[in-house]
Amino acid sequence: MTAWIAILIPLLIMVFALGMERLETRLRAGTVREDEVEDFLERARPDEVKALFRQGIGGALTMFRLRNLGKRNGGARRGGRPSEPAGRSTTSG
Structure with a gap:
């Protein structure tokens, strides 16, 4: 009987x-950083x-991140004029 207890307790x-580690992994994925x-x-x-x-x-942070992502991607193109497709000219005549 003592042998079974000595084997079962460490296994339990x-x-x-392992169960707590899986739970912690799920909880960590859903958390938001302080910064x-x-x-x-x-x-x-x-x-x-x-x-x-x-x-x-x-949901609010998702909106905020999308807005900031748009700022970063659009910032490089903001100063210049968009390029035109090859072969087309804007001058008439």
Whole structure:
């Protein structure tokens, strides 16, 4: 009987530890970093603040990230004129 207890207890502890590790991995994927929240609170637009109350921090941060992503991608093209397709001319005549 003592031998079974000596074998089962470590096995149960290992199974419990593996289960907790899986749970922790799922929880870690759904968390938001502190610096993201601070950045959001400093630079959020009114529609993003409304989304914070309607959808929670996850939905509001998604909107905020999409806006910032658009700024970064569009910033390089902002100063110049868009290129025209090859073979077409804008001058008439």
